Amino acid sequence: MDSRNGPEAPQESxxxxxxxxxxxLRDGDLICNKLKEFMDRISLSSENGSPVRVVCVxxxxxxxxxxxRCVRYIDNFSSGHRGAASTEYFVKAGYAVIFVYRRGxxxxxxxxxxxxxxxxxxxxxxxxxxxxxxxxxxxxKKAIRDYRKAVEEGLLLKIPFTTIFEYLQILQxxxxxxxxxxxxxxxxxxxxxxxxxxxxxxxxxxxxxxxxGPLDMRLTQVPKMLSVLRKEWAPSAFCxxxxxxxxxxxxxxxxxxxxxxxxMHVVVANELATYKEEVIIVTKGRRTAVRRHNKETDLEEQxxxxxxxxxxxxxxxxxx
Amino acid sequence: MDSRNGPEAPQESxxxxxxxxxxxLRDGDLICNKLKEFMDRISLSSENGSPVRVVCVxxxxxxxxxxxRCVRYIDNFSSGHRGAASTEYFVKAGYAVIFVYRRGxxxxxxxxxxxxxxxxxxxxxxxxxxxxxxxxxxxxKKAIRDYRKAVEEGLLLKIPFTTIFEYLQILQxxxxxxxxxxxxxxxxxxxxxxxxxxxxxxxxxxxxxxxxGPLDMRLTQVPKMLSVLRKEWAPSAFCxxxxxxxxxxxxxxxxxxxxxxxxMHVVVANELATYKEEVIIVTKGRRTAVRRHNKETDLEEQxxxxxxxxxxxxxxxxxx
Numbered sequence: 034m035d036s037r038n039g040p041e042a043p044q045e046s047x048x049x050x051x052x053x054x055x056x057x058l059r060d061g062d063l064i065c066n067k068l069k070e071f072m073d074r075i076s077l078s079s080e081n082g083s084p085v086r087v088v089c090v091x092x093x094x095x096x097x098x099x100x101x102r103c104v105r106y107i108d109n110f111s112s113g114h115r116g117a118a119s120t121e122y123f124v125k126a127g128y129a130v131i132f133v134y135r136r137g138x139x140x141x142x143x144x145x146x147x148x149x150x151x152x153x154x155x156x157x158x159x160x161x162x163x164x165x166x167x168x169x170x171x172x173x174k175k176a177i178r179d180y181r182k183a184v185e186e187g188l189l190l191k192i193p194f195t196t197i198f199e200y201l202q203i204l205q206x207x208x209x210x211x212x213x214x215x216x217x218x219x220x221x222x223x224x225x226x227x228x229x230x231x232x233x234x235x236x237x238x239x240x241x242x243x244x245x246g247p248l249d250m251r252l253t254q255v256p257k258m259l260s261v262l263r264k265e266w267a268p269s270a271f272c273x274x275x276x277x278x279x280x281x282x283x284x285x286x287x288x289x290x291x292x293x294x295x296x297m298h299v300v301v302a303n304e305l306a307t308y309k310e311e312v313i314i315v316t317k318g319r320r321t322a323v324r325r326h327n328k329e330t331d332l333e334e335q336x337x338x339x340x341x342x343x344x345x346x347x348x349x350x351x352x353x
Numbered sequence: 354m355d356s357r358n359g360p361e362a363p364q365e366s367x368x369x370x371x372x373x374x375x376x377x378l379r380d381g382d383l384i385c386n387k388l389k390e391f392m393d394r395i396s397l398s399s400e401n402g403s404p405v406r407v408v409c410v411x412x413x414x415x416x417x418x419x420x421x422r423c424v425r426y427i428d429n430f431s432s433g434h435r436g437a438a439s440t441e442y443f444v445k446a447g448y449a450v451i452f453v454y455r456r457g458x459x460x461x462x463x464x465x466x467x468x469x470x471x472x473x474x475x476x477x478x479x480x481x482x483x484x485x486x487x488x489x490x491x492x493x494k495k496a497i498r499d500y501r502k503a504v505e506e507g508l509l510l511k512i513p514f515t516t517i518f519e520y521l522q523i524l525q526x527x528x529x530x531x532x533x534x535x536x537x538x539x540x541x542x543x544x545x546x547x548x549x550x551x552x553x554x555x556x557x558x559x560x561x562x563x564x565x566g567p568l569d570m571r572l573t574q575v576p577k578m579l580s581v582l583r584k585e586w587a588p589s590a591f592c593x594x595x596x597x598x599x600x601x602x603x604x605x606x607x608x609x610x611x612x613x614x615x616x617m618h619v620v621v622a623n624e625l626a627t628y629k630e631e632v633i634i635v636t637k638g639r640r641t642a643v644r645r646h647n648k649e650t651d652l653e654e655q656x657x658x659x660x661x662x663x664x665x666x667x668x669x670x671x672x673x
Contacts, residue, residue, distance in 0.1 A: 163484075170483065174483060279424065
C-alpha cells in the first residue's frame with residue numbers, strides 16, 4: 034500500500050502473532066457487557082439535539098510481563114494525569130467518555146487529592162464522627178459533585194488495564210462497540226504503550242533466576258496497532274495519538290511520521306521535560322502550539338477545546 | 354571467607370561500582386534529618402521499662418530504569434500488602450517502625466480502603482457537608498484512629514523510594530542511623546528488590562527508539578546487599594529476609610541458601626500462588642509453617658508475633 038494515500042498496512046502476520054500470543058483477557062465478558070449497556074444508554078441520549086459524541090480516552094502506561102507467572106515486568110512511565118484531566122473536559126464538553134486507564138494511575142475528578150497519605154485528609158471529631166479537614170474541604174466537595182454528576186448522567190465508563198496484552202484487547206473491544214458512532218466517535222490515545230514485548234510462548238514460566246550471571250533479553254517489537262485501529266477497527270472515527278520524546282531534536286519529525294504512517298488525524302507532540310506546560314498539535318500541514326496560561330489552569334482545557342472544534346468540523350465534512 | 358562461619362563476602366568491587374554508578378539520592382539531606390529526629394525521640398522513650406526496639410520494614414518493589422531520562426523501567430511486582438500489614442502489627446507490639454516503601458504501594462492503616470475509586474466513599478449531604486458512606490464508616494474510623502495514634506506516639510516514620518538506586522541508598526542510611534540500637538534493631542526486608550540493573554553510565558540518555566527492530570538488552574546483576582547489610586551496615590541487628598518463588602520445587606532450598614549465604618537470622622519463604630495464606634519461617638535447622646486462620650485475620654499478625662519472640666530471645670542472648 035502506498036503510504037501517501039493513507040495509513041501504512043501493518044504487517045498482518047505480526048498483528049496475528051501478537052494476538053495469538055496474548056493470554057486471554059480476564060473479565061472479557063464483563064467488559065463486553067458493560068460496554069454494551071453504556072452504548073445502549075448513550076445511543077438514546079442527545080447533545081444539544083444532535084446524537085451524542087463518544088470519545089475513548091486511553092491513559093497511563095502499559096506493562097510488559099517478563100515471566101508468565103508475573104513477578105517482573107517492563108513498565109512505561111505515565112502518571113495518567115493528561116488522560117484523567119482530559120476526561121473531565123470531554124465530559125464538560127458533552128462527550129460520553131470511555132476512560133481506559135492503567136490500574137492505579139490518576140483518575141478524573143481526584144487528580145488533586147493525595148494518593149499515598151489520604152488518611153491525612155480526615156479528622157475524627159470528639160463524638161467520633163468523620164470530617165474532612167477544613168483545608169481540603171472545598172476541593173473535595175467540587176470533586177465529589179462533578180464526579181457524581183458525570184456518573185449520574187451516564188457519561189463516564191471506566192475500564193482498567195495493566196499489561197500491553199490487556200490494553201490492546203480492550204482497545205479492540207471498545208473500537209468495535211463504538212462502530213455505530215461512525216464519525217461521531219473519537220479516539221484520544223494518551224496511554225504510553227510499550228514498543229517492545231516478550232511473546233507469551235517464549236516467556237519464562239517461572240521467576241528468572243539471578244544466580245547465572247548477567248541477563249540477556251531479546252524483546253520483540255509490538256506491532257503498530259494505530260494502523261490497525263484506523264484501517265480496520267474504527268475506520269470512520271476521528272483519531273488522535275500522542276508522541277512523547279525526551280529529545281526535542283527529533284520530536285516534530287517523529288510526530289509528522291506518525292501522522293503519515295498511521296493515518297492519524299491529529300498527533301499531539303510533547304516533550305518529557307515540558308509536557309505539562311506545552312504541546313504542539315500536529316495536523317496535515319499545520320502545527321499549533323498550545324501553552325498553559327498559568328499554574329491554576331490545565332493545558333488539557335485548551336487542548337480538548339481545540340480538538341472538540343476539529344471534531345465538529347470533521348463530522349460536518351463527513352469524515353474527510 | 355569461609356561461608357560456614359558467617360555471611361559470604363560480597364564482591365566488593367561490584368558493590369562499589371553499583372554505588373558509584375547510582376545517581377545521587379534526591380532529598381538525601383532531608384531523609385537524613387528526619388531519621389535523626391526520629392531516632393533522637395525514640396532513644397528517649399521506653400517499652401515496658403526497657404529501651405524501645407526499632408524495626409526497619411521495607412515494602413513494595415524496586416524499579417530499574419532503562420533510560421536516564423526515565424520513560425521505561427523494569428519493575429518487580431509487589432502490592433506492598435505484607436509490609437504495610439506487618440508495620441501495623443510491629444507498632445502494636447511496641448516497636449518503633451521505619452517504613453521504607455515504594456511510592457504508590459500499600460500503606461499501613463489503609464490497606465482495606467479502595468485506591469482507584471475512593472470518591473465512591475464520600476457523600477455530599479443536602480446542606481453540602483461531606484460524609485463518609487455508612488457502609489465504610491466503621492472501617493475508616495478504626496483506620497484513622499490507629500494511624501493518628503501511631504503518628505502521635507512517634508512510632509512510625511515513612512520513607513518512600515522508587516528505583517533500586519534509591520532503595521539501597523536509603524537502606525544504608527537507615528542502617529547507619531539505627532546502629533545505636535545494636536541487637537534491639539531489626540531489619541524486616543519484605544521489599545521485592547530487583548536482581549538485575551542497567552549501570553547508570555551504560556544507560557541510554559534518551560528514550561530508546563523502536564524503529565530499529567528487536568531490542569537486545571544486557572542486564573547486570575545487582576550485588577547481593579544482604580551480605581553487606583549483615584557484615585558492615587548493621588552487624589548486630591536481627592535480620593529477616595524474604596524469599597518469593599513461583600516454583601515450589603526450589604523454594605525451601607533457595608531459602609536455606611539465602612540463610613547461609615547472607616547470614617540472615619530468619620528467611621521467610623513464600624510462594625507466589627499462596628503467599629497470603631501460608632509462609633514458612635526458616636531459621637538455622639528449623640522450619641515453621643505459619644498459616645492464616647481465616648479470611649478475617651492477617652497472616653502477618655502471627656508472623657510478627659513469632660518474630661517478636663525470636664527477637665526478644667536474640668537480645669537476651671546478646672545477639673548470638
